[in-house]
Amino acid sequence: MKQTYQERLHDLWGDMRRDWQLYLLLAPMAIWFALFLYKPMYGLVIAFQDFSIFRGIEKSPWVGFANFVELFQNDMFIRAFWNTITISGLGLIFAFPVPIILALMFNEVQNEVARRWAQTIVYLPHFISVVIVAGIVINFLSPSIGIVNLFLKSLGLESIYFLTQPEWFRPIFIGSSVWKESGFESIVYLAAIAGVSPTLYESARVDGASRWQMMWRITLPCILPTIVIMLIIRIGNLVEVGFEYIILLYRPSTYESADVVSTFIYRTGLQGTQYDLATAAGLFNAVIAFVLVYSANRISRRVSSTSLW
Numbered sequence: 001m002k003q004t005y006q007e008r009l010h011d012l013w014g015d016m017r018r019d020w021q022l023y024l025l026l027a028p029m030a031i032w033f034a035l036f037l038y039k040p041m042y043g044l045v046i047a048f049q050d051f052s053i054f055r056g057i058e059k060s061p062w063v064g065f066a067n068f069v070e071l072f073q074n075d076m077f078i079r080a081f082w083n084t085i086t087i088s089g090l091g092l093i094f095a096f097p098v099p100i101i102l103a104l105m106f107n108e109v110q111n112e113v114a115r116r117w118a119q120t121i122v123y124l125p126h127f128i129s130v131v132i133v134a135g136i137v138i139n140f141l142s143p144s145i146g147i148v149n150l151f152l153k154s155l156g157l158e159s160i161y162f163l164t165q166p167e168w169f170r171p172i173f174i175g176s177s178v179w180k181e182s183g184f185e186s187i188v189y190l191a192a193i194a195g196v197s198p199t200l201y202e203s204a205r206v207d208g209a210s211r212w213q214m215m216w217r218i219t220l221p222c223i224l225p226t227i228v229i230m231l232i233i234r235i236g237n238l239v240e241v242g243f244e245y246i247i248l249l250y251r252p253s254t255y256e257s258a259d260v261v262s263t264f265i266y267r268t269g270l271q272g273t274q275y276d277l278a279t280a281a282g283l284f285n286a287v288i289a290f291v292l293v294y295s296a297n298r299i300s301r302r303v304s305s306t307s308l309w
Helices: 005-018 020-048 066-072 075-094 097-108 112-127 130-140 147-154 166-194 198-206 211-236 243-249 252-258 261-271 275-304
Strands: none
Touching: 005 020, 020 066, 020 275, 066 075, 066 275, 075 166, 075 252, 075 261, 097 112, 097 166, 097 211, 112 166, 130 166, 130 243, 166 211, 166 243, 166 252, 198 211, 211 275, 243 261, 261 275
16 A cells, blocks of 8 residues: 555654664765755756856856857867767776776685785775876876886887877876776775685586686676676766876877866866856766766666666
8 A cells, every 4th residue: 555645754754763873873974965965066057057256146147058059069178078988988998807807816816915915015006196196107207217218218219208199198097097096996896706605616626617717607707796886887987087187197288188078177167267168068977977877777787687776
């Protein structure tokens, strides 16, 4: 029998009275979400206004979808959008499998001390500030004192100005991002591997299976649901690229391949004070991200019966 609104409200109030300690623990996070995530959503109306910082949101004139029309006619935004998709797509192809491979490799290391040392070494870059990582990359690739160019000079080759050439930006960005985050991201897959029943390996060992066969036939299929969930999340973030890291690495000469939507919004909104156009770009980005994650979730649910919801 379907409950009425009053009955559902009464049940909720009863749950809150019974488990008030849990709701009290939840309250700070709920307040944080309300103040810093949901309340700022009101500002999205700026995307549909000819916004003036002096008039404010209430008094700025309404222009409908004019900002979006201007945005889609802006060559710099189109370039930034395709750069975002390209960089994220390359990251999905080359960076996403690395944590899985690392987790499988760690699982095969029999010496406990060696495994802990290896894990510590690959986890450490995650805890280094992105500013420091950018500084390391800049110094390593410096045309005068960088170790890479010093090596090239020792071979009789000319120095390469890596960070001023558009064709080098994406490999540098993706490669250094893999080095920084892959080790830490492998923890999720290691946790999934730890949940695999040991009896499966024992049975396979009795049947004469090699370690490679056990990894391919037991470990990978058992952690496949985790891989699918992480893939859906990664697809949902296709239009989100590391803003701070790109800001620290890119130059005007590399905008051709390095400028992404988030840096376009930064330059347009904060530097160019075109808040309405920047808000329109951010809203468009959010809609695309929602469509991607929703589509990936539906496809995954149909194909593998694994999904976020």
